[in-house]
Amino acid sequence: MCCGTKALAAVGAVVLIAVAAYLLYLILEIHVLPGIPLTTYGANTKSRGAGSWALVTGATDGIGRSFAVQLAKNGFNVVLVSRTKAKLEELSREIQSKYVGTKTAIYAMDFSVASASEYEGLGRLISHLDVAVLVNNVGTSHEMPETFLDMAESEIERITNMNVIVTQRVTKLVAPKLVARKRGLILNLGSFTGQWGTPMMATYAGSKAFLIGWTYALGEELRRANVDVQLLNTFFVVSSMSKIRRASLMIPLPDDYVKATLARIGRSTGALGRPFTMTPWPAHAWLDWATSHLTPAGLMLSRSYDYNLNTRKRAIRKAEQLAKKQ
Numbered sequence: 154m155c156c157g158t159k160a161l162a163a164v165g166a167v168v169l170i171a172v173a174a175y176l177l178y179l180i181l182e183i184h185v186l187p188g189i190p191l192t193t194y195g196a197n198t199k200s201r202g203a204g205s206w207a208l209v210t211g212a213t214d215g216i217g218r219s220f221a222v223q224l225a226k227n228g229f230n231v232v233l234v235s236r237t238k239a240k241l242e243e244l245s246r247e248i249q250s251k252y253v254g255t256k257t258a259i260y261a262m263d264f265s266v267a268s269a270s271e272y273e274g275l276g277r278l279i280s281h282l283d284v285a286v287l288v289n290n291v292g293t294s295h296e297m298p299e300t301f302l303d304m305a306e307s308e309i310e311r312i313t314n315m316n317v318i319v320t321q322r323v324t325k326l327v328a329p330k331l332v333a334r335k336r337g338l339i340l341n342l343g344s345f346t347g348q349w350g351t352p353m354m355a356t357y358a359g360s361k362a363f364l365i366g367w368t369y370a371l372g373e374e375l376r377r378a379n380v381d382v383q384l385l386n387t388f389f390v391v392s393s394m395s396k397i398r399r400a401s402l403m404i405p406l407p408d409d410y411v412k413a414t415l416a417r418i419g420r421s422t423g424a425l426g427r428p429f430t431m432t433p434w435p436a437h438a439w440l441d442w443a444t445s446h447l448t449p450a451g452l453m454l455s456r457s458y459d460y461n462l463n464t465r466k467r468a469i470r471k472a473e474q475l476a477k478k479q
């Protein structure tokens with residue numbers, strides 16, 4: 154072997170070892186390495202009620218409900234904020250009877266029309282509580298996929314307000330408490346639509362893309378105050394919003410999704426290389442990694458367009474069938 158060939162073989166070996174090491178680390182990130190223990194943020198299962206508080210928005214259904222129940226299970230007291238008072242009361246009773254000793258506080262507010270005084274009311278409710286965790290979960294999407302030019306102005310405002318403005322207002326209200334106690338956690342419910350850009354869901358995708366940049370900035374600012382901020386890059390989960398009822402490997406139930414999240418706080422999982430971001434569900438994590446590193450972005454856009462066009466056609470057919478029956 155001449156010197157040139159030897160050098161080339163050595164470079165090849167180094168590259169192979171680096172790729173193998175990277176892939177091994179990715180597997181460990183997604184499947185093995187544990188997250189920050191929730192006791193770090195004041196969870197206490199030994200003496201329920203003595204722990205710190207977690208505040209969840211949109212707490213009465215889907216992913217938010219699972220966060221509320223599982224944060225209580227893990228030893229937090231919980232502030233439940235959502236639209237429907239009766240559902241909040243029922244959830245509060247369920248948590249108190251399942252995890253005896255856990256304290257709950259409920260606050261009913263419709264974020265789509267909430268006034269300054271309602272935010273102030275929420276501020277008063279939490280003013281004496283040791284809130285350490287905020288889950289910015291509440292969000293809304295398009296009723297069905299549609300092109301941006303077909304969207305009603307009211308729909309644009311509804312989605313942008315809920316996903317962009319509400320998230321910031323709640324964070325302005327709650328995050329100073331986390332900073333003051335010098336340890337805290339903020340989880341922002343992101344979406345793959347924000348990462349890819351998703352035709353026929355332009356405003357929802359844009360609002361979730363906002364959360365990506367906003368989380369980067371907030372994460373760096375609050376890191377200095379010992380508050381961990383993470384965007385949860387979420388693909389489909391069974392829920393009323395996704396309108397998906399059956400779970401599969403790629404579409405977890407909210408409980409399974411949240412369990413995977415709480416076990417991986419602080420990790421990147423499939424979002425390796427993107428700060429303050431994780432893709433907690435393992436199958437989503439691989440999809441995230443593959444689409445970020447191996448698939449041309451333009452291809453994802455055209456596939457999403459076709460997918461959403463079909464979803465729209467199906468939704469219209471279903472609505473027409475329903476109308477005929479009535």
Ligand SMILES: NC(=O)c1ccc[n+]([C@@H]2O[C@H](COP(=O)([O-])OP(=O)(O)OC[C@H]3O[C@@H](n4cnc5c(N)ncnc54)[C@H](OP(=O)(O)O)[C@@H]3O)[C@@H](O)[C@H]2O)c1
Pocket residue numbers: 210211212213214215216217218234235236237240262263264265266290291292293294342343344345387388389390391392393394395
């Ligand atoms: N599911 C998915 O596939 C998926 C994928 C990516 C990202 N996400 C994100 O995950 C988050 C939760 O989604 P989800 O699928 O769990 O939703 P969901 O099942 O529809 O639950 C939404 C929750 O928010 C509450 N809510 C809705 N509008 C409200 C309003 N105007 N004011 C106050 N509370 C309101 C609902 O209260 P009521 O009980 O009174 O209705 C309910 O508790 C959203 O930010 C969403 O964008 C979801």
